[in-house]
Amino acid sequence: MxxxxxxxxxxxxxxxxxxxxxxxxxxxxxxxxxxxxxxxxxxxxxxxxxxxxxxxxxxxxxxxxxxxxxxxxxxxxxxxxxxxxxxxxxxxxxxxxxxxxxxxxxxxxxxxxxxxxxxxxxxxxxxxxxxxxxxxxxxxxxxxxxLHPILFELLPNRFTIPQLQTLYESVFNTTIDKRNFSKRVLATGLLIKLAEKDKAGSKRGAYYYQLNMQNYYAKFQAFLNFIPNPDTLLL
Amino acid sequence: MxxxxxxxxxxxxxxxxxxxxxxxxxxxxxxxxxxxxxxxxxxxxxxxxxxxxxxxxxxxxxxxxxxxxxxxxxxxxxxxxxxxxxxxxxxxxxxxxxxxxxxxxxxxxxxxxxxxxxxxxxxxxxxxxxxxxxxxxxxxxxxxxxLHPILFELLPNRFTIPQLQTLYESVFNTTIDKRNFSKRVLATGLLIKLAEKDKAGSKRGAYYYQLNMQNYYAKFQAFLNFIPNPDTLLL
DNA sequence: TATATTAATTGTCAAATAAACACTAAAAAA
DNA sequence: TTTTTTAGTGTTTATTTGACAATTAATATA
Known part of the structure; x- marks a missing residue:
């Protein structure tokens, strides 16, 4: 043709x-x-x-x-x-x-x-x-x-909740209450707590987590809302 | 060059x-x-x-x-x-x-x-x-x-709230409680009520509204959330 | 070894929001 | 006049969100 x-x-x-x-x-x-x-x-x-x-x-x-x-x-x-x-x-x-x-x-x-x-x-x-x-x-x-958990793609396989929060705070140029943040993040069921701790970031050390890939793919499209008052985000 | x-x-x-x-x-x-x-x-x-x-x-x-x-x-x-x-x-x-x-x-x-x-x-x-x-x-x-009020673009300048609701229900293939719907829509401040009624759609007639363009542009990027439980929308 | 320091971890309560729910009003048609 | 149809509206409950501070674990320091 x-x-x-x-x-x-x-x-x-x-x-x-x-x-x-x-x-x-x-x-x-x-x-x-x-x-x-x-x-x-x-x-x-x-x-x-x-x-x-x-x-x-x-x-x-x-x-x-x-x-x-x-x-x-x-x-x-x-x-x-x-x-x-x-x-x-x-x-x-x-x-x-x-x-x-x-x-x-x-x-x-x-x-x-x-x-x-x-x-x-x-x-x-x-x-x-x-x-x-x-x-x-x-x-x-x-x-x-x-709205969606894409920021995990920026982290290594194993990460801590304080690391994750710092990431969100950096991306949105804001501060988030750590109690509320960890509550929300853990409530998604996206994270699996590991036995080991990251000792680099603090004296006490923070537990490592990794993504539950099953839930990650299943819930990727759900609106997750980690950010308080995400009212004026620009597309 | x-x-x-x-x-x-x-x-x-x-x-x-x-x-x-x-x-x-x-x-x-x-x-x-x-x-x-x-x-x-x-x-x-x-x-x-x-x-x-x-x-x-x-x-x-x-x-x-x-x-x-x-x-x-x-x-x-x-x-x-x-x-x-x-x-x-x-x-x-x-x-x-x-x-x-x-x-x-x-x-x-x-x-x-x-x-x-x-x-x-x-x-x-x-x-x-x-x-x-x-x-x-x-x-x-x-x-x-x-998340954003784009559906107004599908309607004529003057429209009624029942028309608007039908549109949302059609786009999302769902039904919405009309009390909650009109409460939300009116709460945005996006609508101006007109004196005239649309008599075509019903015996009683429904009031026409038009967009408050000022607010429309100002709030376009805000998350408006007309849809109940918009939890599993796909991008 | 005791103490100080630092950051991680965790829960409650109040306020705001969302969801469920049903009756009255207006107008035309019968 | 009555019936029919759709518009219009308010309250209550459940859920979600947001604000808030004390304790714990580990290392560092005295």
Missing amino acids: HKYSKQVRHLLAVDCIIFGFDGELLKILLIQRGFQPEKGNWSLMGGFVELNESLNQASNRILKQLTGLEGVYLEQLHTFGDTDRDPIERTVSTAYFALIDIHKYETQLSNDYHAEWFPLKRVPKLIFDHQEMVEAAKRRIRYKAA | HKYSKQVRHLLAVDCIIFGFDGELLKILLIQRGFQPEKGNWSLMGGFVELNESLNQASNRILKQLTGLEGVYLEQLHTFGDTDRDPIERTVSTAYFALIDIHKYETQLSNDYHAEWFPLKRVPKLIFDHQEMVEAAKRRIRYKAA
Whole structure:
């Protein structure tokens, strides 16, 4: 059968907003762009979509290139299609955001791409419309995390409740009463208490927990509401 | 400066899921495709993205072509990028969903495109991956409407509370206690009661309301929660 | 060894919210 | 005048949320 021969073809890219949590702050991984235009300036990790590659494949490829990681949380965010967003040539870019365990990230790859983690509050000036993409990703991660347990994807397999609370407080830039927080979190049935304690964070040590994966998948879509008064979240 | 001359170019399309409410059922507008492949089969309204046209412009153009409407609620849903989704040639498509007042829709345009409204429960077999797009749009409209007052976009300027309730019940396929419903809806401060009544729907007649646009924009992002126990909504 | 320090862990009560529930009112039709 | 139909409204109970502080475990220090 005929091809759509009369139609215009476009450049298609994917860009990844990669989130990580270092125990204190929510951060994103940025690279220094290695080619013109804007060579040397801070940028999201991205790349062009190839001919026989789906968007999901492309985003996973880009993510692996920079982090060495596969099979992590990666979700399509939005497609940015303004005609002038890339000054060289019209390029449509689909942004994805990834949530990774920052400790699994392979540090040596940073060097290849001159990559660096930046706290969300200290993101440098970015190329093109990447600033806008980051803003959209921030809104989305907050929106989604207010309702669904995605933030666990940022933690290692075993984590403590104080760690989890610090994560929520960092993402929502708020403080939460620890009695109410642990009550809510434990009431979800998402956590399994382990026998061992984490001794690094305090003298007393805090018990490790891990996700009950069964319940996690079952309840992922339920509205969980860990955040007090989540009334004015922006989508 | 140089172009990205070594990169592959792709076909880019937009497809629109157009929702309307006839007072009883939530429906979508489908067309019979006018060209090969799949000529004559049911399809979403769509089209290729042109060279100097943003995605938003393209989706607005497509929407206007079929409905005659401009300035209506139109939101990017998701970009579908599997390599084999169009059997003729690899095409990436960004799906948008629109919420329109079904009465403002210009009926004569139906004829040009052999368009027809289908209740969501009776959507015919669709071409390509349009079925998947419709499913995603259904999930999204429910998810968003459970938290934000988007469903007003489906109603005329003036509407009654029973009409509004029917709409919610139709979208969520549930029944809601009318005392609780009207209490909640009125408590938002989103509605202005008018002096006139709608006499079409009942003997007694129901008062018309219209949106308080000030409050509507101000509270759009707040979680409103008209739906009892919205616990298992799927994103 | 005793004491001090630090962070983890846990429960109650009050307030706000949500859910269940049924009668009266208005208007047209019979 | 009566019947029919749908609109409109208030109270009570149950559930959920939010505010609040003392105790415990372990290490560090005196």
